[in-house]
Amino acid sequence: MRIPDAAVLRAPHLRGARALFTTRDGGVGEAPFDTLNLALHVGDDEGTVLQNRARIAQLMGAPLAAVEQVHSARVATLPPQGELPLVQADALVTRRRDTALMIMVADCLPVLLVDEQTPVIGAAHAGRRGLLDGILENTVRAMEEQGAVPGRIRASIGPSICGRCYEVPQEMQDDAAARLPASSSRTGWGTPALDLRAGAVQALLAAGLVREGILAEAPCTREDPRFFSYRRAARTGRIAGVIRLQ
Numbered sequence: 001m002r003i004p005d006a007a008v009l010r011a012p013h014l015r016g017a018r019a020l021f022t023t024r025d026g027g028v029g030e031a032p033f034d035t036l037n038l039a040l041h042v043g044d045d046e047g048t049v050l051q052n053r054a055r056i057a058q059l060m061g062a063p064l065a066a067v068e069q070v071h072s073a074r075v076a077t078l079p080p081q082g083e084l085p086l087v088q089a090d091a092l093v094t095r096r097r098d099t100a101l102m103i104m105v106a107d108c109l110p111v112l113l114v115d116e117q118t119p120v121i122g123a124a125h126a127g128r129r130g131l132l133d134g135i136l137e138n139t140v141r142a143m144e145e146q147g148a149v150p151g152r153i154r155a156s157i158g159p160s161i162c163g164r165c166y167e168v169p170q171e172m173q174d175d176a177a178a179r180l181p182a183s184s185s186r187t188g189w190g191t192p193a194l195d196l197r198a199g200a201v202q203a204l205l206a207a208g209l210v211r212e213g214i215l216a217e218a219p220c221t222r223e224d225p226r227f228f229s230y231r232r233a234a235r236t237g238r239i240a241g242v243i244r245l246q
């Protein structure tokens with residue numbers, strides 16, 4: 001079985017890479033993980049998750065590299081050859097063409113990046129904690145170490161919770177705003193909230209990207225039932241951002 005084309009959101013903005021964001025569609029899982037959950041350790045059947053990942057690998061035409069995501073600011077750069085050992089990190093970077101990078105989320109931001117000229121790619125999981133601790137700046141720096149020039153990097157922020165849905169206590173908003181003022185927002189019902197996408201754009205600009213290189217338009221995971229959302233249902237699966245050099 002192949003994943004239907006309509007079940008993924010492509011990111012053609014990321015020239016030089018095959019990049020996409022998955023939805024819930026196209027997998028073999030059952031509720032509440034229906035159907036394309038890609039994360040182990042969320043309570044889904046392991047065989048089901050591995051089947052789903054195999055479908056993504058088939059779609060990308062390459063094996064997937066992933067990390068144990070822990071809301072850190074650590075970036076793992078793939079070794080020149082062989083598999084990446086399972087490490088705790090929240091972003092991946094590589095110049096290799098034989099492996100696709102996968103990062104998993106359910107409301108947090110999946111951020112895919114490419115410098116077509118070097119070429120080098122990156123994939124980052126940016127939640128509130130990681131974003132404030134510098135996961136995106138660190139990802140850009142790791143790409144620079146592989147030869148990237150920040151002003152050439154194109155980034156795409158995928159399906160994630162929007163600034164009108166991500167309600168947080170006032171104190172948490174103040175803490176985030178002290179570091180990334182753009183992240184401050186209000187919910188649709190008037191309470192303190194965080195716009196992590198706006199915060200991510202600010203962090204990427206600070207890291208040297210240009211505004212035209214950043215695409216931050218994607219559906220809201222909490223509002224759009226095509227995606228898993230932790231805020232909508234704590235027991236749920238994970239979608240993924242996946243990228244491979246062409």
Ligand SMILES: [Zn+2]
Nearest residue numbers: 162165220223
């Ligand atoms: Zn929303």
